Amino acid sequence: MLRPRIIPCLLVHEGGLVKTVSFKNPKYVGDPINAVKIFNEKESDELIVLDIDATVHGNEPDYKLIADLAAECRMPLCYGGGIRSVAQAKRIISLGVEKIALSAAAIEDPELIARIAEEIGSQSVVVVLDVKKRMLSKEYDVFLHNGRKNTKLNAIEVAQRAAALGAGEIVINSIEHDGQMKGYDLALAQKVRAAVGVPITLLGGAGSLDDVADLIRSCGVVGASAGSLFVFKGAYKAVLINYPTVAQRDALVGRALGWA
Template sequence: MLSHRVIPTLLLSKGGLVKTTKFKQPKYVGDPVNAIRIFNEKEVDELVVLDIDASREGREPDYDAIAEFASECFMPLAYGGGIRTVKQARTLFSLGLEKVVLQTAILDNTELISDIAQRFGSQSVIASVDIKRDWRGRAKIWSAAKRKKLDPPWLDKLQEFVDAGAGEILLNSVDRDGTQQGYDNELIATAAKALSVPVIALGGAGKLEHLASVVESGASAVAAGSLFVFQGPHRAVLISYPRYSVLESLFRS
């Protein structure tokens, strides 16, 4: 087993997979079931699927689609998007999911974390936070559903999620999303030092060295989208995943 999990993160929009840049300009990259089958063959550690439209549109998860994803997926699967109640989480777990990813709902209702964690265990709850820096470089929580920065200090909010029972924090940099220029290592280091649960870094991976760098900054796991769906300077769509031996050497060096 690798010392650090390497997690492809797939963005779902209108039934297809897309990849964004700084949360804008979604580019279609393929069918989710086909992608899952490829990642099965690559023996991926874990997979995250995020419906980027559900919360903004005020709708529930697409249970039929998620059931299909879960039936095809040979690795642990986490899903986020439109989850607002324990009942919805229960339905998702019954379909075969290992974890739920909570974001929009918990910005206003931290109790949702506690309610789900008490019933299904903290290990089943990932609290996801998007961070966008302002013109002075200060990190701010970004609400993708409301499309605006929020006032609460970001690190205090993360600690609140941990105190409520979140088993992991998925920390995503809006400014790095899709750029393939590297993670916001400073952001990850600050969170990892302050929090008692694993921090998953997301946003900015463009080469394997970026994974090693953010792990050195304190990330317990690394997640990426563009790195695993684009190839070459023209960003041709080609789903890939490094061999186990390559990743093993990467985290050993």
Template sequence: MLRPRIIPALLIQDKGLVKTVQFSNPKYVGDPINAVKIFNEKEVDELVIFDIDATTKGLEPDYNLLERIANQSRMPLCYGGGAKTVEQAQNIFGLGIEKIALSSAVLQNPNLITELAERVGSQSVIVVLDVKKKLFGGYEVFTHNGKKSTGIDPKDFVVQAQNLGAGEIIINSINQDGMMNGFDMNLIDKIREKISLPLTVLGGAGSLEDIEKVIKRHGIIGVAADSFFVFKGIYKAVLISYPSKLAKKILLNEYRN
């Protein structure tokens, strides 16, 4: 049964857990293994992990770290960062990770979506697009931690990804990353109307009300957050959190199919 999902997102750099603001100034906030253990206890819907160094430095995924994370995790895992080939993706799946998130690799070679979907199934192939507002309106996809422009309109590429066999789209707003002042609802609306695939949105969550606003508007959707589940209060003390079972039940119950 499809239902909305509330998903913590973890950013990994140099084997540590970090948080960014608009894809800049990564701040070390702890050990990702400890974060996974805490999220296990909180019974989260799913966990998304991005290695923010792998692609920019041309590195392969850190299979040893991913194996440690997978061994500790009792929740579905999605991983993105550094994978460029079917073989690398299969290595990741072999560790017990259920989904792979691909960005620059499929922007350069869209047919990789089809190759992977045919090999492992569409449900495991996730296309993640880091999106920035253009100066005079519209949006553009960026890669390499938001530093490399592609000239690609995300509305066009999500349709192409769907046609090629992707199982899910993740839209990450660079402008809203770490701001904790709400999601870019205009961006979400524009992407949602283009595709029928499962959609997850990331960038901007600062409260349960922000998450609720997205779910009320779009129903069956994944709502991901990083800073909101790791920082507490105006001084951003590090405290890993997740909605209680009761709060989550109240938040999601109305939107179940």
């Protein structure tokens, strides 16, 4: 039976693990490999690692870091950052990564989604959309390059096209909610869930497990991803890698979906 996934998202900047607020002011919070080791111990459902420098600076994916992450990781791993070709995607998969994430490249060359899916399978292709609500509107635009460039493209339409081209999963990352720890954008989540037939994951805003439960209750079987929730603790945001136990996850999902 399909069930919701609770997914830590790690941002890599200049080789270190960071956390941002509204895509700004990256705060160093530790070493990515050490974080993976802790999430292994806590039996995380899955892990997303995004290199936020690679595409902005036109760099190749950091294959050494990817290989180290994949060798350490005992859970499904999704990696994104700097992927612009089929060859790069295949190389990353060959290192032991289960999924590759496309962002800017999927907007600038949508057919790349289909070409990569044909080679490695749709189940391994994730499209990450960084989105922000339009002023005085209920619609959302897709942004590129860490929220610096507004494509003026409708996020829902882009998500639908990505799925049609072969993306096996869509990750929606809310720029406005990033790092705020005040809850997911549930209206956005519901719009995407209603419009897209492939699995979706929401990222941006989770500050407690209650926020995760609210998302699952609102949208059903989705991925609930978070950064701050799993790297900070307490009102003063002390750095502490944390993650709910298996029993806590089962209870949370059971309550949210009425299974318990």
